[in-house]
Amino acid sequence: MRTPSPTRSVLRPHLRAAAWPLVALGVLQTLSVAGTLYLPHLNARIIDEGVTRGDLDTVWRLGSVMAVLAVLQLLIAGTATALGAYISVRIARDLRAALFQHVMRLGTADVRGFTPASLITRCGNDVVQVQMLVLTMCTTVLTVPITMIGAVVMGLREEPRLTWLMAVAVPALVLVVLGFAWLALPKYRRMQPQIDRVNAVLREQLTGLRDVRAANREDHEQRRFEQVNSALIDTSLSVGRLYLSFGPIVALLMNLGAVAVVWFGGHQAAAGEIGVGSVLAFISYLLMLMSAVLMASTVVMLLPRARVSSQRIAEVLHTPPESTTVAGGTPWRDPELGIEVRGATVRHPGAEQPALREVELRVRPGERLAVVGSTGSGKTTLLQAISRQISIDSGQISLDGTDLESADLVDLRRRVVLVPQRPYLFSGTIRSALSYGKPDADEERLWQALRWARAERIVTDLPAGLDSPVAPGGTNFSGGQRQRLCLARALVADADYYLLDDVTSALDATTEAEVARGLARATADAGVVQVTQRIASVAEADRILVLDRGTVVGEGNHDDLLGTCSTYREFVESQSLEETTA
Numbered sequence: 001m002r003t004p005s006p007t008r009s010v011l012r013p014h015l016r017a018a019a020w021p022l023v024a025l026g027v028l029q030t031l032s033v034a035g036t037l038y039l040p041h042l043n044a045r046i047i048d049e050g051v052t053r054g055d056l057d058t059v060w061r062l063g064s065v066m067a068v069l070a071v072l073q074l075l076i077a078g079t080a081t082a083l084g085a086y087i088s089v090r091i092a093r094d095l096r097a098a099l100f101q102h103v104m105r106l107g108t109a110d111v112r113g114f115t116p117a118s119l120i121t122r123c124g125n126d127v128v129q130v131q132m133l134v135l136t137m138c139t140t141v142l143t144v145p146i147t148m149i150g151a152v153v154m155g156l157r158e159e160p161r162l163t164w165l166m167a168v169a170v171p172a173l174v175l176v177v178l179g180f181a182w183l184a185l186p187k188y189r190r191m192q193p194q195i196d197r198v199n200a201v202l203r204e205q206l207t208g209l210r211d212v213r214a215a216n217r218e219d220h221e222q223r224r225f226e227q228v229n230s231a232l233i234d235t236s237l238s239v240g241r242l243y244l245s246f247g248p249i250v251a252l253l254m255n256l257g258a259v260a261v262v263w264f265g266g267h268q269a270a271a272g273e274i275g276v277g278s279v280l281a282f283i284s285y286l287l288m289l290m291s292a293v294l295m296a297s298t299v300v301m302l303l304p305r306a307r308v309s310s311q312r313i314a315e316v317l318h319t320p321p322e323s324t325t326v327a328g329g330t331p332w333r334d335p336e337l338g339i340e341v342r343g344a345t346v347r348h349p350g351a352e353q354p355a356l357r358e359v360e361l362r363v364r365p366g367e368r369l370a371v372v373g374s375t376g377s378g379k380t381t382l383l384q385a386i387s388r389q390i391s392i393d394s395g396q397i398s399l400d401g402t403d404l405e406s407a408d409l410v411d412l413r414r415r416v417v418l419v420p421q422r423p424y425l426f427s428g429t430i431r432s433a434l435s436y437g438k439p440d441a442d443e444e445r446l447w448q449a450l451r452w453a454r455a456e457r458i459v460t461d462l463p464a465g466l467d468s469p470v471a472p473g474g475t476n477f478s479g480g481q482r483q484r485l486c487l488a489r490a491l492v493a494d495a496d497y498y499l500l501d502d503v504t505s506a507l508d509a510t511t512e513a514e515v516a517r518g519l520a521r522a523t524a525d526a527g528v529v530q531v532t533q534r535i536a537s538v539a540e541a542d543r544i545l546v547l548d549r550g551t552v553v554g555e556g557n558h559d560d561l562l563g564t565c566s567t568y569r570e571f572v573e574s575q576s577l578e579e580t581t582a
């Protein structure tokens with residue numbers, strides 16, 4: 001079975017949506033080309049029937065017709081160009097929107113797999129490549145064949161004995177174009193991944209700028225950037241050099257064609273066999289024919305590059321979204337059942353060992369479960385799995401008796417709120433940042449959440465209060481302030497379950513204790529799974545789950561675990577040691 005071309009599959013829905021503008025464009029282009037083809041013929045008649053015979057009336061009459069026709073042709077061609085640009089911009093806009101919408105629905109693992117840098121290139125540069133192709137197609141798809149046929153027919157009408165020149169000039173030009181394509185296409189293919197690499201390096205360097213400076217590695221990073229950048233520049237330059245040689249060769253061929261017409265046609269004109277106007281018209285038709293071949297070659301050049309870009313866009317669009325049950329999944333069964341994890345095993349893509357092995361846990365409404373374990377023991381992975389940021393490889397996770405795989409994802413995310421280890425604050429104001437997950441939250445709710453998260457002072461200390469600006473990522477706040485604001489944002493959502501991933505790690509012990517008290521009040525009716533490294537937070541929990549290398553090695557309350565779980569004892573002892581040292 002033939003697989004549809006990626007360009008076609010990516011463009012089809014958008015071309016269909018632009019059907020009427022495309023029809024209008026076709027009509028305008030046909031009229032414009034017809035005008036272009038008729039003008040040299042009129043010119044020939046003015047010269048041969050008017051100028052040569054000294055018939056001024058004919059010169060005036062045909063001259064006026066030619067002037068009106070030329071203006072009309074210009075207007076129509078201008079409108080067609082504008083319409084073509086409009087269609088290509090509109091298609092690019094819709095394609096980018098569709099791509100962005102799809103990326104938003106991709107699973108976390110898929111986003112990691114593509115890499116954010118590549119996704120940015122795909123939404124940006126790759127869409128631009130497709131847009132360029134559409135724009136070129138808009139100006140050539142009808143113009144080229146009509147011009148080619150029209151130029152040959154009109155050339156034959158003017159002087160059939162010169163048409164052999166067309167039969168020589170056009171294949172020569174086609175050969176040059178094919179040679180150029182053969183040299184240029186591999187370079188174009190190399191370019192997109194090179195743009196990806198530049199973006200990836202740049203993104204990493206800008207994200208880790210502080211660490212680069214702290215480690216004095218500016219020179220190293222500069223070299224790393226220069227390496228990927230110069231690879232891209234080299235490719236771009238070699239394409240540019242090819243174009244440099246292509247232009248003069250094509251111009252030479254076209255001029256040789258014109259000279260040949262003058263040479264052979266001139267002899268016939270001198271012998272009185274044809275008019276000078278016909279020779280001039282034939283030159284115009286030959287040049288039109290060659291220009292049409294060039295226009296077609298532009299499409300031939302753009303097509304493979306746009307194909308590579310379409311392929312990259314199609315890869316994203318064809319990646320299934322996170323869930324087939326984004327809305328309208330299986331209803332929740334029994335609110336008393338809460339969160340249940342049964343035999344959950346998770347292996348991250350590319351990882352040798354599973355991050356979670358056969359994990360079992362249960363959290364009911366109003367219950368608080370603390371999760372402790374050494375670094376890398378799978379705590380974050382567990383919370384990601386419960387909130388369905390990642391899928392589990394085996395076992396089952398359910399909420400209120402409904403398997404998360406078949407649950408309504410939007411409703412799940414409304415009911416179960418994850419506060420990650422390094423949450424992100426979006427730019428805007430504190431008000432917009434706090435109500436990010438619940439845009440209809442009233443002001444009282446925002447203040448209440450701020451009080452619970454002990455973040456009220458952060459806001460009242462600012463002159464503009466809730467309307468104070470937040471920089472992208474919340475970088476105008478300290479780590480501890482950011483953590484509390486993010487916690488407040490989660491509490492605004494008023495969820496049924498909270499998954500808290502070490503959310504007080506940047507706070508001092510006193511503030512942490514205050515936050516813990518606020519949290520306890522805020523989430524009194526909710527179920528809470530709290531990953532923590534602090535013994536103080538563990539003490540507040542109803543139960544404690546101890547993870548070691550992805551496996552549950554203990555579960556119970558503090559006293560039970562002290563007696564039964566050596567990993568937990570080590571955790572407690574390390575904390576006591578820290579406190580003593582402090």
Ligand SMILES: Nc1ncnc2c1ncn2[C@@H]1O[C@H](COP(=O)(O)OP(=O)(O)OP(=O)(O)O)[C@@H](O)[C@H]1O
Pocket residue numbers: 112348349350351354355373374375376377378379380381382421
């Ligand atoms: N995206 C990933 N790809 C591959 N392996 C991963 C990925 N994320 C985590 N891991 C691995 O899974 C294991 C568990 O990681 P996880 O982040 O869940 O640990 P953690 O207990 O939360 O650690 P920490 O306390 O340091 O935050 C680790 O061995 C880690 O290297």
